[in-house]
Amino acid sequence: MNEQQFIHHVRKYAMDHYEKGWDYVVECWDDGDILEYYIEGNTNKAFRNIASAVNTRREYANEIRSTAF
Numbered sequence: 001m002n003e004q005q006f007i008h009h010v011r012k013y014a015m016d017h018y019e020k021g022w023d024y025v026v027e028c029w030d031d032g033d034i035l036e037y038y039i040e041g042n043t044n045k046a047f048r049n050i051a052s053a054v055n056t057r058r059e060y061a062n063e064i065r066s067t068a069f
Contacts, residue, residue, distance in 0.1 A: 001043045003035060009043075010034050010050060021058030025050070 001009065011034075014025040025034075037053075039046040 003038055003040075006038050006043050006046065007031050007034050010047065013047075021054050021061075024057055025054060 010025065014022040016022075018026055034050070037046045037050045
């Protein structure tokens with residue numbers, strides 16, 4: 001998968017999973033942010049790294065929300 005295909009794949013996945021924490025990618029990341037994770041020849045690892053970043057941010061946001069009340 002080349003860079004543009006990878007960007008398209010990540011953006012589609014983010015839109016499909018918008019309500020599950022991927023809204024951050026849709027709303028805040030540009031193509032350069034996605035490409036920071038791009039690993040030519042190992043896009044599965046690159047995607048897992050993005051998913052890990054999304055999950056870490058979502059967990060942190062949930063933790064903050066739980067202490068707000």
